[in-house]
Amino acid sequence: MKNRLLWPVVALVALLMLNVVVTPSFFSVRLQDGHLYGSLIDILRNGAPTLLIALGMTLVIATRGIDLSVGAVAAIAGAVTCTHIASGGNAWVAMGLALALCAVLGLWNGFLVSVLGIQPIIATLVLMTAGRGIAMLITEGQIITVNDDSYRQVGAGFLVLPIAILISLAVLGLVALVTRRTALGLLIESVGVNPSASRLAGVRARTIIWTVYVFAALCAAVAGLMISSNVSAADANNAGLWIEMDAILAVVIGGTSLAGGRYSLTGTLLGALIIQTLTTTVYTIGIAPEITLVFKAIVVIAVCLMQAPVGIRVRVRGKQGVPA
Amino acid sequence: MTEPVVDMRGISVEFPGVKALQEVDFRLFPGEVHALMGENGAGKSTLIKALTGVHRIAAGEVRYAGERVSFSAPAEAQAAGISTVYQEVNLCGNLTVAENILLGREPRKLGRIDGKAMRARAAELLARIGLHIDPGSVLESHPIAVQQLVAIARAVAVDARVLVLDEPTSSLDADEVAELFRIIRVLRDEGVAVLFVTHFLEQVYEISDRMTVLRNGRLVGEHMTAALSRIDLVSAMLGREMGVLEEIERRSGTPGEPLLVAEGLGRKGSVAPFDLEIRKGEVVGLAGLLGSGRTEVARLLFGADKADSGRLLVDGKQVRLTGPRAAIEAGVAFSSEDRKAEGIVADLSVRDNLILAMQAARGWARPVPRKLADELVAKYIELLDIRPADPDRAVGNLSGGNQQKVLLARWLVTQPKLLILDEPTRGIDVGAKAQIQKVVADLAAEGMAVLFISAELEEVVRVSDRVVVMRDRQKVAELDGEVGVDDVMALIAGGGDHGVDQGVEKAVAS
Numbered sequence: 001m002k003n004r005l006l007w008p009v010v011a012l013v014a015l016l017m018l019n020v021v022v023t024p025s026f027f028s029v030r031l032q033d034g035h036l037y038g039s040l041i042d043i044l045r046n047g048a049p050t051l052l053i054a055l056g057m058t059l060v061i062a063t064r065g066i067d068l069s070v071g072a073v074a075a076i077a078g079a080v081t082c083t084h085i086a087s088g089g090n091a092w093v094a095m096g097l098a099l100a101l102c103a104v105l106g107l108w109n110g111f112l113v114s115v116l117g118i119q120p121i122i123a124t125l126v127l128m129t130a131g132r133g134i135a136m137l138i139t140e141g142q143i144i145t146v147n148d149d150s151y152r153q154v155g156a157g158f159l160v161l162p163i164a165i166l167i168s169l170a171v172l173g174l175v176a177l178v179t180r181r182t183a184l185g186l187l188i189e190s191v192g193v194n195p196s197a198s199r200l201a202g203v204r205a206r207t208i209i210w211t212v213y214v215f216a217a218l219c220a221a222v223a224g225l226m227i228s229s230n231v232s233a234a235d236a237n238n239a240g241l242w243i244e245m246d247a248i249l250a251v252v253i254g255g256t257s258l259a260g261g262r263y264s265l266t267g268t269l270l271g272a273l274i275i276q277t278l279t280t281t282v283y284t285i286g287i288a289p290e291i292t293l294v295f296k297a298i299v300v301i302a303v304c305l306m307q308a309p310v311g312i313r314v315r316v317r318g319k320q321g322v323p324a
Numbered sequence: 325m326t327e328p329v330v331d332m333r334g335i336s337v338e339f340p341g342v343k344a345l346q347e348v349d350f351r352l353f354p355g356e357v358h359a360l361m362g363e364n365g366a367g368k369s370t371l372i373k374a375l376t377g378v379h380r381i382a383a384g385e386v387r388y389a390g391e392r393v394s395f396s397a398p399a400e401a402q403a404a405g406i407s408t409v410y411q412e413v414n415l416c417g418n419l420t421v422a423e424n425i426l427l428g429r430e431p432r433k434l435g436r437i438d439g440k441a442m443r444a445r446a447a448e449l450l451a452r453i454g455l456h457i458d459p460g461s462v463l464e465s466h467p468i469a470v471q472q473l474v475a476i477a478r479a480v481a482v483d484a485r486v487l488v489l490d491e492p493t494s495s496l497d498a499d500e501v502a503e504l505f506r507i508i509r510v511l512r513d514e515g516v517a518v519l520f521v522t523h524f525l526e527q528v529y530e531i532s533d534r535m536t537v538l539r540n541g542r543l544v545g546e547h548m549t550a551a552l553s554r555i556d557l558v559s560a561m562l563g564r565e566m567g568v569l570e571e572i573e574r575r576s577g578t579p580g581e582p583l584l585v586a587e588g589l590g591r592k593g594s595v596a597p598f599d600l601e602i603r604k605g606e607v608v609g610l611a612g613l614l615g616s617g618r619t620e621v622a623r624l625l626f627g628a629d630k631a632d633s634g635r636l637l638v639d640g641k642q643v644r645l646t647g648p649r650a651a652i653e654a655g656v657a658f659s660s661e662d663r664k665a666e667g668i669v670a671d672l673s674v675r676d677n678l679i680l681a682m683q684a685a686r687g688w689a690r691p692v693p694r695k696l697a698d699e700l701v702a703k704y705i706e707l708l709d710i711r712p713a714d715p716d717r718a719v720g721n722l723s724g725g726n727q728q729k730v731l732l733a734r735w736l737v738t739q740p741k742l743l744i745l746d747e748p749t750r751g752i753d754v755g756a757k758a759q760i761q762k763v764v765a766d767l768a769a770e771g772m773a774v775l776f777i778s779a780e781l782e783e784v785v786r787v788s789d790r791v792v793v794m795r796d797r798q799k800v801a802e803l804d805g806e807v808g809v810d811d812v813m814a815l816i817a818g819g820g821d822h823g824v825d826q827g828v829e830k831a832v833a834s
Binding site for chain 1: 626628647648649652658660665666667668669670671672676680681683684685686687688689690691692734
């Protein structure tokens with residue numbers, strides 16, 4: 001586990017160092033009106049939704065699954081909440097509604113994967129495409145803006161640190177506690193490593209898989225609230241767009257294999273921070289935002305090369321000759 | 325006799341930690357059908373793969389058509405004239421029959437594929453093996469059996485001198501097998517050397533001229549089929565060594581009440597309905613060749629496969645035939661023969677593997693307390709002599725024997741009433757084998773019922789109070805009391821030998 005976390009730490013430190021070289025004041029954090037401000041704080045605040053979604057994704061990936069629908073689910077959460085508030089509803093009730101609906105969407109994903117046995121990538125692709133349509137229906141194609149102070153706190157509020165990152169870290173702590181203090185972590189890994197053996201040992205694989213998809217949808221819902229609250233608006237088309245890719249990338253950079261099995265929540269935290277730092281770095285060192293994608297692509301390729309078993313196998317095989 | 329087309333001498337193949345083949349000699353002559361015989365893990369597939377360049381050979385030499393060769397990939401072997409048809413059809417179902425047969429060597433005209441010439445050539449090849457189907461039809465539109473024959477047509481399209489058929493009949497019915505055999509004879513008469521692997525003894529005696537028997541990666545012998553009786557073949561495949569193991573003491577006490585009663589339990593295409601009773605404190609052995617239905621019986625009892633007929637009672641209560649959980653709740657434990665795919669969770673630690681079944685029964689919300697887990701792990705590591713004695717080591721890094729002990733421990737901590745062990749001693753060293761047999765005997769002495777399956781007859785007979793014999797997916801006999809290996813062997817081998825009728829009579833009498 002320590003070895004797996006070595007490279008993510010090195011990558012994160014390297015990115016931060018690059019920023020300090022370009023912007024010497026990068027590490028400076030100042031306290032103003034009881035709020036902390038600075039580039040590092042921005043990274044934390046902007047990275048909160050990605051981290052949260054990546055946490056849900058980590059457990060899904062640990063069971064050999066994947067959830068592509070999280071971005072669309074995030075958009076739906078924002079749409080439901082803003083629409084309800086805009087029509088005069090209470091912000092807390094609105095958020096409760098959004099979470100409930102998203103839990104149902106998670107149940108749908110879990111049903112497709114665990115009961116019908118559809119491949120996760122296909123099963124969640126359904127909601128990935130349909131979800132944006134649902135969000136559009138809810139907002140009737142408009143960008144809905146709201147003006148509600150208590151809702152604004154979720155994404156833009158501060159309690160010394162940004163409230164968004166406090167929520168994400170709280171969820172991280174909670175997941176770590178629940179999976180390691182109960183047997184959930186063991187059973188998730190067991191299902192991910194060897195589904196057949198787990199079934200024969202009596203593990204309720206179906207329930208476990210169902211649970212992780214519901215959890216992933218709830219994480220996506222809260223992340224959607226953060227995104228929408230931060231701008232006090234619901235944009236069905238663009239809220240959480242491609243965030244599933246960032247989340248998957250964060251999980252993989254953190255050392256959790258897409259083949260399922262052993263997972264690392266700390267690794268996912270590091271992965272999410274790397275991705276957000278990468279995005280921020282592009283802005284701070286003044287490169288056009290288009291380059292962000294190229295940077296991310298390079299990171300993906302590097303990670304894939306390090307993980308690829310075939311490359312290693314070919315090299316090993318080449319060395320074994322048939323004895324003369 | 326003519327020169328052999330394939331002559332392998334002193335072949336050894338090693339995988340990490342395993343000697344898959346040790347100094348095996350093998351000869352294949354033109355114009356013969358040669359059966360390669362042996363139980364699971366005997367090294368049949370490894371030998372084929374060593375010949376066709378899939379596996380690297382650690383020692384020994386391969387001569388093909390008189391010349392020394394070392395193929396480094398299956399494609400090289402195929403180009404040289406050694407074609408292989410595997411158990412599962414590996415063709416492209418969405419392409420036409422002609423495209424499949426000539427895939428990669430399509431006739432061309434002006435750089436483009438000449439469809440007409442291709443269909444004509446394919447029709448020629450199909451006619452050669454007497455298969456009359458439209459070369460332009462899509463492969464998927466034909467039954468599996470025909471697809472298998474198309475695979476053979478493809479294999480001989482390259483003017484193969486050697487045709488390797490790895491269990492080609494496992495998914496075919498009797499008529500389809502007859503058709504396949506007709507084609508094999510046609511090819512044989514043309515001078516092709518056919519290497520044939522199957523688990524069905526009937527077919528071996530019907531089609532093969534000679535056979536080579538392997539056991540535990542070693543050559544047992546090469547025989548003319550006509551000169552080797554079924555009994556001798558089975559005896560060669562199963563082996564009769566193991567004298568090194570100490571005799572397990574016969575328990576004197578009579579077994580208790582019936583614990584498990586199966587009535588007419590069966591599953592279509594898997595195993596014919598059977599009755600079975602296992603009493604408390606009794607070890608029942610299940611004997612039979614691979615594919616005889618011995619594993620299927622165990623899977624039905626545990627619910628790993630769902631039975632479609634009959635009923636099952638454990639301790640007088642009917643068990644719902646819904647799956648493993650219902651069986652586990654009724655007190656049944658099952659350790660699969662496929663240790664890697666259905667047993668260990670390789671990446672997890674010895675501790676996690678050991679408590680998995682117990683944890684699954686408790687549900688995720690009630691974790692096995694760390695202290696209890698540590699106590700259990702320490703207890704079973706000592707009791708079963710699991711090495712290395714490190715609870716945190718990933719179980720995938722343990723040797724096969726120690727993995728098997730961890731699996732045994734996984735079920736023992738749940739204190740089952742009936743323990744089903746499917747080949748618990750396969751591929752593990754003699755020491756671990758003796759330990760596991762001893763544990764089984766001790767458990768039965770404490771009142772646990774055990775169903776013990778093994779490919780090794782000596783072992784089944786030694787550990788069991790009663791032996792149930794399976795053949796051709798049917799229960800054929802149940803032998804009580806002091807059973808001899810020869811009696812069981814006669815029943816396993818089935819028709820064609822005189823000993824059989826006596827065996828059945830004896831079985832009925834006892």
